[in-house]
Amino acid sequence: SYALTQPPSVSVPPGQTARITCGAKKIGSKTVHWYQQKAGQAPLLVVYDDSARPSGIPERFSGSNSGNTATLTITRAEAGDEADYYCQVWDSNNDHLWVFGGGTRLTVL
C-alpha cells in the first residue's frame, strides 16, 4: 500500500515560516490534501488539491507538491497554529484507499 512519511515534529518561532513535509515515491503525480487537528478537536481541512484553500482558511496556509515531496507552508506562524497536521492522498490505483500520513506536531515557540 502507499505510505506517506511526515516528520514527527516541527518547531518554529512566532512570526516565522513553518514547513511540514509529506514524502512518498512520485507523490507529485497525486493530489495531496492537508488537515489540521488541534488538541481535543476533530480534524479540519486546511489545503486540498495540493494548494487550494477551503473557505475560511487564512492565506498564510499554502501547499505545494512535486517529485517525491509535498509541503504545507504556514507563514507568519501564530500560537493558534499549534496542532497536528496530516497529509492525505487518495490511492485510486489500489482498491480506492484514502491514505493518511503519520502526522506532524507543530509547535510555535
Add this chain to the structure above:
Amino acid sequence: EVLLVESGGGFVRPGESLRLSCAASGFTFRSHWMHWVRQAPGKGLTWVSRINYDGTDSNYADPVKGRFTISRDNARDTMYLQMDSLRVDDTAVYYCARGATTVAFLDSWGQGTLVTVSS
C-alpha cells in the same frame, strides 16, 4: 452549515459488537460519499471505510475487512458502521467524514465517538 454527529460509541469486551451512527444535516446527504476514520489514543488518523452515494459500493481498510460493515439510509440522512468481532486494537475515536465532490478528500468531519474494547 454542515453538521455530522456520531453516536453509539462505548465500552465493549473483545469479540462483541457495536453499531455507530452518523447523523448528517446542512447538506444534501445523498450527493456525497461518506467515510469513517479512526484515531487510536495518542496516534494518528487511519481511514476505515467509505460508502458511495446510494450505498451500493463500499471499501474497507485491511484491518477491518470482514468484521466491519458500512451502510447508509438516505431517507434518514444517516450513515452506520456495524462493528463485529471487536478487538482491543479497534479502540479509537471514530470520526464520520463527508467526502468532497471530487471524492479524493474529506471536507467536513464530525466530533467523533469513542469506542473502547477491553477485557
